[in-house]
Every structure is written in structure tokens, then in C-alpha cells.
Amino acid sequence: MKEAFKTLPWWVRWIAIPAIALAVFGTMLIGVITWVVGLLFRILLFAALVAILIFVVRKVTSSSSSGGGW
Template identity: 60%
Template sequence: MREIFAGLPWWVKWVAVPIVALVVFGSMIATVIGFVVALLFKVLLFVALVGGLIYIVRKFMSSSSHRDW
């Protein structure tokens, strides 16, 4: 791989090649990033809902008598 880029100017290696890669693989990269963000959102939502449920159950258990259960 180094032999291919050896005779090329620096701007081809550091500007043109990444731009071409973004054009070619841009939609795939955006899809992967979107999937990761959606997954993180769902995990955070799950953690918040479970935490809220635990908080409500503990609050209810401490305020009412245990004989009701």
C-alpha cells in the first residue's frame, strides 16, 4: 500500500482519498452512526424507565403497609 501512495503529493493522501471514501461509503457510515445513536437512545430510555419503576415501587412499598401484598 505504501508503494501506491509513495509518489503522490500529500494532499492526495490526506484530502482527496478521505473525500472519495466519504462519497463512496457516506451512506453506510451514516446508517451505522444512526443505528448506534438509536441503540444508545433505546438503552438510555430502558434504564430510565426501569429506574423510574423501581423508584415508584419502593416509594409505594415504603408508604403502604406490607400486609396489602
């Protein structure tokens, strides 16, 4: 297999074979990339919501301890 691959022209090894692989597995790759980006977005959204919750709780508890409040 290795020798058969070495005897191919450079354009077949570096252009044609990757193009065929993208054509065959492209949909799967796009699905995986979409899933990973969606997961990262949800993680960032979760972190932002937790940070906002912590900020609000600290604001409320600090103002309630000083005698003020909502």
C-alpha cells in the same frame, strides 16, 4: 501498492482519497452512526424507565407498610 501510495502528493493522500471514501461509503457510515445513536437512546430510555419503576414500587411498598396507601 505502498510505494505507489508514497509517490502521490500529500493532498491526494490526505484530502482526495478520504473525500472519495466518504463519497462512496458516506451513506453506510451515516446508517451505522444513526443505528448506534438510536441504540444508545433506547438503552438510556430503558434505564430511566426501570429507575422510575423501582422508585414507584419503593414508594408504594413503603407507604403501604406504614399503614397509608394509594
